[in-house]
Amino acid sequence: MITIKSVSLPLADTAIALTCTILVLLAITVSMFLSLIIIRIVVRRREVRTDKVKESLRPLIYELLTSDISPEEVAAEIAVRVSRKEYPELEQVMLENARVLKGGELEILITSFDRLGFVDEDIENLQKGRMLKKAEAAFHLGTMHAHRAVPFLAEALQNRSLEVVFSCLNSLSKIGSPGAVKAVVDYLSTNPDIGTIRVAEVILERKQSFGPYLLAWLNDNEEDPPRLTLIINLIGAMKYEQAVPVLLRYLTHPDPEVRASTAEALGSIGDFSACGKLEETVDDEEPGVRARAAEALGKIQCDGAVGKLKGGLSDTYLEVKMNCAVALTQLGEEGRAALEDALSVTEEIDRGVAAEALQKDRIGKEYK
């Protein structure tokens, strides 16, 4: 049998042990503190050096950007006048300028990024770097408008990190070539969960360059309904007027989601030429489509649609009734008179809808 005996140290030994422990802990704390100070000093010195190099490079870049020589000659001039070890700072200065410049000055930078090897370096970082390096490289490639990086950015959309994915989407939409737009739309239509405000902002920010590509896509008769719905939603959010004639065709598409999105997009764009077809769509077999068409007629303020919308107040679906009533309040005196008439309708629910819409309209006017 084993017996455990407690052993008590003399008081002096305990005090020595305690003092040693405190000293060791103190030494660890002091050394950690000193290490942090050293790291801070090193980082600060590096920052100061970087700022100094950037400051010395800026006049050269400004001078070359506003000179009369060709982009190729500018790139050659930079290669001669800047040493390789200053290339990281050079890239930063060039990126700073690429973010705010356009036209011939931006063309000079785009050519220089490629000629000086920055595009290749960032493509390599995008493929082989760690997560943050990949995201940074993707962001740079967009700022550089590097068209030949599109396949690599599209491939990197499969990355598990959302930082990398958003960076790639941002850059692809900034590059804005047909291939880049296709990669963005393909990705968004197969990843509906990611249809966040952030992505929408990225897309819409570049609406001018995206519009024609999305329109061409519609003209090519895209067949996949989810992708089609996404394209139509984007066109609507962009209020891209040139798409109206093509969009009208999709009001009779076999997929109800596509028809509903089309009606909504036409309402957002607000072009009167859509009124006739939208009136016909108020008779669609799907209630969701009828509701969107009624809403669009109100938004566009299609004056001739009063009769059709008044008829919609007797629809069997509440959403359709409600949207028809709200649309009528947007069609001036004639629309409101039609709603007042509807208050005398015997069906209680129709009276309720009409009364609610008129009430909201009154409150809205008083508020204004």
Next chain:
Amino acid sequence: MEENKSIVIAEDQSDIAHLVDYRLTRLGYDVTWGKNGKEALDFIREKQPALVILDVMMPIMDGFEVLRELKSNPETEEIPVIMLTARSMEEDILKGFDSGAVDYIVKPFSVSELAARVKAVLDR
């Protein structure tokens, strides 16, 4: 009388301010940079520049506030102002013109174009 070549630029982004400063200084203008609306306003009152380049989105005081302040003061109301901003919304442009700006440049921009517009305004 000596020609007034002084220009004040109100811009919180240093890269843009450096670029515009470099270009306009090379063209012979005397450029002063205010990092926010308040600082720029102080420089404008002190220097009475020939022209002001005003960013819209700035800390402390935005470009529209500075513009209103300039136009409400008899000492500064005649100074022409070019608005420089990333906001390309039509209502912002109209707001700028309504408040008394003489021109409007949307970012991203061409620095050569900006320089040409500065010259055009000062030649008027």
